[in-house]
Amino acid sequence: MPPTLTPKQILVHHSADEWEEFIYEWVSALKEADYVDVVRMGGSNDRGADIAAFLTLSKTDGPWHCFQCKHYDKAISGTVAYPEILKIHSAVAERQYKVLPERYVFVAPKVGGSFTQLLAKPSTLQTAFFEWADKNATKLAQEYGEAPLKRALHLAGQSDFSRFEAGNLDRILEQHSTTPHHVRRFGTRLPDRPAVPAAPADHAPEETRYVQQLLDVYHEKWGCSPNAPDEARAHHKAGPNLQRQREAFYCAEQLRMFARDSVPEGTFESLQSDVYSGVSEVEEDDFPTGYARMKAVLAAARDMQLGSNVLIHYVKPEDRKGICHQLANEDRLTWVQEEL
Known part of the structure; x- marks a missing residue:
């Protein structure tokens, strides 16, 4: 070399x-x-x-x-x-x-x-x-x-x-x-990425849309009320799933903040676009439930190749899932879709 x-x-x-x-x-x-x-x-x-x-x-x-x-x-x-x-x-x-x-x-x-x-x-x-x-x-x-x-x-x-x-x-x-x-x-190394904090107990306003999409999934899958987060949290399957998805969302949010302070503007957004490009066609497929669609999209994000973005070496598996929820937070991905 x-x-x-x-x-x-x-x-x-x-x-x-x-x-x-x-x-x-x-x-x-x-x-x-x-x-x-x-x-x-x-x-x-x-x-x-x-x-x-x-x-x-x-x-x-x-x-x-x-x-x-x-x-x-x-x-x-x-x-x-x-x-x-x-x-x-x-x-x-x-x-x-x-x-x-x-x-x-x-x-x-x-x-x-x-x-x-x-x-x-x-x-x-x-x-x-x-x-x-x-x-x-x-x-x-x-x-x-x-x-x-x-x-x-x-x-x-x-x-x-x-x-x-x-x-x-x-x-x-x-x-x-x-x-x-x-x-x-x-071309120097990025600084070490800080430890990812745990998701706060209370839902923040910036989580509203993707959490609502998760509540719609749990309503369709297990009958939980789509307007009662506490009911979903108390459910023996929906509750742990909701916690995992929120942890993934906050992991991706921490990566966003890390990128903001460490790499040029637009680098994280480019990573988001790469993930969206890789999972959007999976999201468009027919699925029996929104839960099945979400699981398939998260699996596709976990397994996809992410190109040459400078953040690649700092992306955790949870980041990939979390980016999907960021996209759902912007309605770029939808789990429960009405049949036309």
Whole structure:
């Protein structure tokens, strides 16, 4: 087997667009920042901001953070950063943004040591920026225009350069690993699935439809009242069956929550669709009772192949049954069917 690439090594081979997408995933998951929204603003006219994170509904009219994505073979240095620093000051000086971002974060696979040292000394960074601007004054005046350049540099002279920083890739990867995107992007193992809790004694509102379908089954099979769950629970056959089906439902619900926190959106729903595809034709067959139909569908779900979903290795037999009850909860599966 070839050696497995680490996430850092994989990121080196990302394109600029893939890198920006990775950073967007990371920023969107920064729970401690409490952003109200995160948007990608990159492009040829990004005005100094690839990704903007808003702390209030005022967006860039209020406090916000800017993330500038750079993906080069070499480590980024001051000569890469200075044009971006000028660009963001120009955008505010020309009223394209109302205020400067409170934080401006350069994010790159590699950050040069000298640039890291500059960022640690905001006043020295500001001095180095103006030295670069003076050295390139003629070229910058042609690019921005003399008056706009003067306004941008005036604002930069009043600016607090401590807003500029560089993202730490180790910390970024650590935080990204807590998101559902990490497994898809890097092919790493999912975290261990938590223990499945027992079904609560009382039926929850979100169980209403599939439990009613079970009560209809027990009414047809054993004569239990379809409107009295307590009667079914007390029945010597219906009661244990109801408990087993509820345990399976809650097992599948726990898998749903595990998937929500561990894999990309839609992964669990894709698994549900695979199960439905495998059992729907069984459900359509003729059966003497709804009980027989339900048993046949649950057996088909237990025995079917589930393709290549990333959750496959975490699916328990009870999950397969529980997914059928989730589908019954949405009326995608029906146990007791009226004859036409």
